[in-house]
Amino acid sequence: MPLLGVSALLGIGIWLAAFFALLAMELPVASRSVSMLILSLILSAATGLAALLFRIRSNARWISLLPSALLLGAGFCSVGFAMLATLPRDARLTYEERWIALSAILSFLLSAIAIRVLASLSSSASTFKRIAAALLIGGAALCLPVLGLIQSSYPKGSLAAGEPADPFTAGTLGIVIGLIASIALISILLLPFSGRSSGEQYDTLSGLPGRGLFEKSLQVAISEAERERQPFAVMFLDLDRFKNVNDSLGHNVGDHLLQTVANRIRECVADKALIARLGGDEFAILFRAGLSRDSLLLTAGHLLSDISRPLFFGEMEIHLTTSIGISMYPSDGETPVSLMKNAEAALYSAKDEGKNTIRFYLPNMNSTLRESVLLETDLRKALEREEFYLVYQPQIHAATGEVAGVEALLRWKHGKKGIIPPSDFIPLAEETGVIVQIGDWVLRTACRQSREWQRQGLPPIRIAVNLSGRQFLNKGLVPFIKRTLLETGMDPSHLELEITESMTLDVERSFSTLRELKQLGVSISIDDFGTGYSSLSYLKNFPVDCLKIDQSFVRELLSETNDRSIVSTIITLAHNLNLRVVAEGVESEEQLAYLASYGCDEIQGYYISRPISEEDVLRFLKKSS
Template sequence: MWGFNEDFPFVRKGIQFMLVSIIFLIIIGLGSDEFYGVMGKNNYVTIHLLMEILIIVVTMSISIQTWLISPFILSNRGLYVGALFLTFSFIEIAHALTYKGMPFFITESTPYAATWFYMFGRLLLSIGSLFIYFIKEKEIKLIDRWFIYSLPFVITISCFVVLYAPTPVLPPLMIEGEGPTNLKNTLQYIAITLQMVIMVLLLKNFKKAPKIIFLLLGSSIYLILSDILFTIYLDVYDIKNFIGHIFELGAFYLLFRAIYYSSIEKPFQQLVATQAHLENSREKMHFMAYHNEITNLPNERFLMESLKRDLYIAKSQKAILAIGIERIAAIKASLGSTYADQMISLIAQRLKSVLPEKYLLCMLREDYFVVYIDEVSNTQQLTQLSQQLQLVMEETFQIQHFSLNSQLNIGIALFPTDSHREEELIRFALYAMHEAQKTPTRIRFYESSLSHETTERLLLENDLHDALDNQELFLEYQPQLDLRTGQIKSVEALVRWQHPKKGWISPGVFIPIAEESGLIIPIGQWVLETACKQVKSWEAAGLPPIKVAVNLSLGQLFQQNLVEIIHHVLEKTQLEPKYLQLEITESMTIHIDHMTMILHKLKALGVTIAVDDFGTGYSSLSYLKDFPIDCLKIDRSFVQKIQSNTTDKALVDMILSMAKHLQLKVVAEGIEEVEQLSYLLESQCDTVQGFLFSKPVPPNILLENYQTLHNDAKNILDSITASKV
């Protein structure tokens, strides 16, 4: 659609000009008798000649302009347009030279030749325009220009041959004193009809090039008006003849404007717009090169250049604060980049609201910020600022239907105390940031001892990325004994890592790294699928059905497609849902709204839900009635002190009693002594697991020793029963 807003001034001026022309025409038409010969009969030849010269100049300009641009735009249509107006120019010259009153040219000047030259040119213009419209546009060779531009000479010579034959071939078109003949009027009406056809064709294509077609339509209207005037004037002194020439000149001027606009003005405007766009793109590219696209904060390149420029100007103490966003990687892996990006953006806004404008806040990578402070009076100032930054994070982030929380781990490196180099300052601040999560305040200043520890941790994180692909991770299974039947009916799947160089890596070391980096998502899915496959493998080997317990991380629980993933795994492994138990930690229950929804969906699959490490984390206990929980697992820290610590004993009794009233199963972890088992057996605990029966073992060992494990368990239970008799 035409952009009327930007082209409105042009359209308005064009319409105003046409309205003025039509009003002028009406005034002249009503008073044509009064204006007859108004300019003096002796002056009409000169006036006519001036008008014709202007028409020739305009049409010749169109032809020359088309010729000059043709080497760059080798279009057959463009060349035919130029050849058409060159032909018209030649015929118009002949018309001017043969006009009545002009000096001798081949023969005495009479209306006969002049009128026929005009009519040849007029018909040629309409017929040629239609021809050019209907031919298929294609690219032509440079040499074809000469052939096409030779046609005007052939056509003009042919007109001269016909009109100056010894015996007149054509009848006259104008009779002095009487005006145009019927033949002339008929030819003029044919020209009008052809011009109206051209207008219809132009209107059909109006949307393709509105401004150009608007000019062409205006030209057509002026040509039609001139045609009408040329059918009703009496002789050369009639004012209608003069006005007809003015309209004809106006028509060619508009034609010239249309061609000039399409071939020169419009390409130039496009070039200017392109240059402006390129300049704007350069500015945007420069901004993007030095700013983070999520937060629009300065990025690492900007920070490094600022440090190189400003760090050594003054001798005052300066500081780099590295601010880590806890759980952002897990949120990204579970909920997706959109949620993570929105949260990062909101965190950036909160940080900016606290930091003074003179401090430089930058976004480095996707999960931490850096603050450059160019003047530090004392370390207490930095501690207070860090506490303020942490304080604004306490309010929950509401992102769509999720309520998300996060904490900041802040590491601080000082210039010149810790380093004189900008790269080291940033790296040392990051080291301190990684270690800050181990401190209660989550704020830590850099110390030289941190470099080795942090380097080792980062190397371990890097190796963990490849551990899954390199099959370095494996599962062990710890049997769980049903105290009512004395049978092993379930096992807990536990992930292990055998590093190719560093050997066995404790889960207590690599699991937190996996959770912080987001790797817990793919690792958790692998554990789930591997455990389900193993249960089916044991069943195929002849073991009775065994339920497998798999731990879910907080990151997994926030995966939008977690339910679909588990459903897919169950279908893929053909494991009945009742033989899969999903375990959550008590600290996860703080996200009560989301957990309620997701656990009900998981429960609908047919799996069982257990709360691991019960009693050690956050708990309002209200979740026990809201969540579809089947089982509570008593943490090993309570069980191990069950004989020596009365508080732990009371807690175990309370958990067992509460579970009984809520009709929940109870699993006690960490059973290592017979006395512990005896107490739990007497307290009617449902299931136990621990080293007393078996440590976590590879799947093949459990298969081979399944009966032996049962026999050992039976002997232990029998000994307890015998001791009570």
């Protein structure tokens, strides 16, 4: 509903409240001036518009409510006096100044409280809160007619001076009708602005303001900051790896998690800021002016801590973290666009530096973000430009040193920038969804290469291929692998598919997919074992063949007691479940000897070989044999 139309609706409610209150005084209706009645109605609509403008400014603080309350209270009083001016001279009242003053003060106070209540309304606001806001506005509008006028008197000889009615008896019905009309109209008014029927203003899932309302509030904050000469902050939050959780567990779980996170942000920030959901798993916070950098850092730290607490959906325990970027007015921008853009740049910097961290904006961050956007564009074209290629890292038997297989690893040689590290483009491919097409290419290419090596006279060896989270959740995965095996002629027993623990959060769906893959004859390994959140109780039921010990445990194997304990525990666990164990990241003979002594089955790492080209694999296999 357009703002002016809604303002008129609110104005009619205010006007009716005052009008019925005057009717209750039994004054001569027929003698009222039509032009003055119209003027009073226009004043009512203007007062309604003022109320709505302060409603939209939902970050209003108590300190800024004084001018708002004065304006709104003055509007209510002016409506009453305009209506009194419609009376003929013979029906004019003699006012009690103290009661008029008291009614005006009360109108101002009720207006201030009403604005505060209006500012806090969201799509999740209760009916009681909406009615309370309507009562406050109606009460402010009725202060002058009720408190001021019922204590006034009519001059001798006036039209109404005969036998005045008792305002507390004869006027009761009129006042009640006025209140009901006012409350009903104002309650209707509050619905579209509550967010339930206005997607542009409020997010229906979280009950928080949406992007449009956040940008308007940010513009208001800039205007206030220019006058008060005080800095303020804009904070962006984005949940880390939320897409993986949402895709693996389903959107109903994802929605529940977003609502829980929104509530935790509310509890942490309280009344210090305006919180908005910009879309997806991205939130924005507009802090009030005057907060120091240290205070912002402390609040951001509390947000990291609160959001990282376990979340529960039924019996499922889920862990999420968030990355935070902060920009400051005016040093990091003087417009809504620049402040939001720079907060987002700081957010992406936090993600690039390991996630679950906080970053304030720095000037060089925009160039980094711009490079990331350009890299995404090039990434989408890399397949058709044939810029991807595979390298292979050998895996050997720890006891005998014989080659057990190779792992296919993706590399990107950019046409202009040269070699792009996997750590730069694989997370970007995951985030954008391009990883599905790239992953399919890797699988098809690895299978073809395996067959090519056999045609060149080499014995068949196992080749391991990593599956991305999006690939694993793709319903077309199993048919694609089946078709690829048929097209390339590769023996399924020579193909090993590597998944991570985080892909198995949705146990039923994961089990179904793994079972179908096993029916094809391929083997399954869990990569980076020990770094995820999956329950060991599910491991015994999953149809997997191998556990791969993450290199982070192997790196400090000889110096860290805890790492040695973890590695030996994983090896024992795997063997008790009849699973093969591969240790990644082996870089020394001492590490190899230790792993072999604990019964680790296979070794992979720079001590054995760096990832090598398909031609070098031929030489490595011939040399090893």
